[in-house]
Amino acid sequence: MTSPRVIVIGGGAAGFFAAIACAEANPVAHVVLYEATAHPLAKVRVSGGGRCNVTHACPDPRELVKRYPRGGRELTGPFNRFGPRDTIAWFAARGVELKTENDGRMFPVTDNSETIVDCLRLAADKAGVKVFTSMGVRKAAKTDEGKFQVEFTDGSVGEFDRMLLATGGNKSSVGSIIAGEFGHTIEAPVPSLFTFHIDDARIRGLEGLSVLDATTSVDGSRLRERGPLLVTHWGMSGPAILKLSAWGARELAERSYKFTLGVSWVGERTPAQVQATLVAARAANLKKKITTWNPFALPSRLWERLAVAAGIGPDTVWTSVSNAALEAFAAQLAAGEFAVEGKSLNKEEFVTCGGVRLREVDFKTMESRLCPRLHFAGELLDIDGVTGGFNFQAAWTTGWLAGRAMAGVT
Numbered sequence: 572m573t574s575p576r577v578i579v580i581g582g583g584a585a586g587f588f589a590a591i592a593c594a595e596a597n598p599v600a601h602v603v604l605y606e607a608t609a610h611p612l613a614k615v616r617v618s619g620g621g622r623c624n625v626t627h628a629c630p631d632p633r634e635l636v637k638r639y640p641r642g643g644r645e646l647t648g649p650f651n652r653f654g655p656r657d658t659i660a661w662f663a664a665r666g667v668e669l670k671t672e673n674d675g676r677m678f679p680v681t682d683n684s685e686t687i688v689d690c691l692r693l694a695a696d697k698a699g700v701k702v703f704t705s706m707g708v709r710k711a712a713k714t715d716e717g718k719f720q721v722e723f724t725d726g727s728v729g730e731f732d733r734m735l736l737a738t739g740g741n742k743s744s745v746g747s748i749i750a751g752e753f754g755h756t757i758e759a760p761v762p763s764l765f766t767f768h769i770d771d772a773r774i775r776g777l778e779g780l781s782v783l784d785a786t787t788s789v790d791g792s793r794l795r796e797r798g799p800l801l802v803t804h805w806g807m808s809g810p811a812i813l814k815l816s817a818w819g820a821r822e823l824a825e826r827s828y829k830f831t832l833g834v835s836w837v838g839e840r841t842p843a844q845v846q847a848t849l850v851a852a853r854a855a856n857l858k859k860k861i862t863t864w865n866p867f868a869l870p871s872r873l874w875e876r877l878a879v880a881a882g883i884g885p886d887t888v889w890t891s892v893s894n895a896a897l898e899a900f901a902a903q904l905a906a907g908e909f910a911v912e913g914k915s916l917n918k919e920e921f922v923t924c925g926g927v928r929l930r931e932v933d934f935k936t937m938e939s940r941l942c943p944r945l946h947f948a949g950e951l952l953d954i955d956g957v958t959g960g961f962n963f964q965a966a967w968t969t970g971w972l973a974g975r976a977m978a979g980v981t
């Protein structure tokens with residue numbers, strides 16, 4: 572085995588995974604990892620609300636790739652080589668057990684992201700990776716001999732046979748600049764996974780209220796999602812909104828985050844189906860107030876707001892509601908329209924779409940197609956997933972492939 576000098580730039584999930592994979596696969600390789608800040612794995616630490624949603628219980632790569640608005644096609648092969656099952660086994664082999672929640676998200680059984688941080692740091696240490704913190708990379712160039720000459724933030728310089736850029740989602744960072752200098756195209760960055768700003772009497776003051784099965788859509792586009800929806804202080808969040816934000820990241824940015832959001836609070840039911848249910852409810856609940864009983868098991872405060880929005884007063888009894896009012900109510904329930912005025916950060920998980928153009932990278936080795944022995948991993952690439960552990964899975968997978976390739980074992 573040869574003993575290449577390998578530099579990993581960026582001490583996040585992808586950088587650590589790559590460095591460990593490289594050092595474990597080739598024990599005689601010299602693997603160094605440089606992290607600009609004093610805190611490597613900072614995003615892992617804060618991820619998943621401090622619990623770290625490590626991956627998603629979705630073993631079939633063909634299903635898994637459907638969760639990536641950008642990068643799904645390219646990740647099919649990589650997920651066949653290192654997918655969620657491999658991630659689970661990788662952590663288990665190092666003493667970390669993961670558990671699955673009802674929605675498929677996987678967390679360490681400790682419910683503490685520190686478990687993942689400690690595991691990665693220990694694995695890097697055991698494999699012989701030399702980790703440097705508070706030491707960033709400023710510049711990189713290729714020498715006539717084909718080596719990478721790297722300049723660090725303290726002015727020192729080193730030479731390496733292979734270089735991995737894993738500098739994360741800040742696409743204006745040095746990592747992207749270096750990738751650009753080596754000829755790579757950087758797709759424009761825009762946020763993904765954000766919540767919507769909506770100021771509307773129907774949901775004002777209802778923060779914390781959630782509906783399990785909502786359908787959301789964006790006017791004038793094909794964007795449409797289904798899932799739980801959460802009312803927040805500023806508007807709306809939850810998977811039905813976050814998935815829309817991820818798939819619509821570019822389109823919604825172009826519209827300056829101002830558009831009409833369609834909301835069905837009753838899943839996929841059409842207004843006509845909902846109206847039929849309301850008519851039957853009227854026949855069965857003649858003397859009851861409309862606000863005291865609802866056939867869709869919606870939270871009663873929301874039900875009342877939607878009734879009021881349809882022109883039905885809270886004290887109205889079912890029997891006195893006209894057909895026209897029931898039609899308006901059905902429209903509120905199944906085809907509500909809300910003006911979105913902007914976006915907010917989703918504190919649980921957010922990513923940036925954009926980054927190194929994917930067709931310029933060989934997804935067997937994560938090596939540049941433009942500059943031999945330059946590799947990429949993680950969010951620096953134009954890859955992003957919806958919420959649920961998919962972004963870390965992309966970081967583990969691309970990191971692992973890059974690490975093995977740099978070790979000389981593909």
Ligand SMILES: Cc1cc2nc3c(=O)[nH]c(=O)nc-3n(C[C@H](O)[C@H](O)[C@H](O)COP(=O)(O)OP(=O)(O)OC[C@H]3O[C@@H](n4cnc5c(N)ncnc54)[C@H](O)[C@@H]3O)c2cc1C
Binds near residue numbers: 706
């Ligand atoms: C609040 C929050 C919660 C999240 N929770 C989840 C979750 O639960 N599950 C999930 O799947 N995803 C989650 N994500 C997304 C996930 O964290 C990222 O997709 C993932 O961390 C990307 O890993 P990375 O290694 O590519 O980049 P990063 O984690 O961003 O790491 C890149 C590192 O490179 C360093 N760096 C940058 N430039 C240089 C330089 N010039 N020299 C040296 N070092 C440099 C940075 O300081 C950073 O430490 C969350 C994101 C956020 C913001």
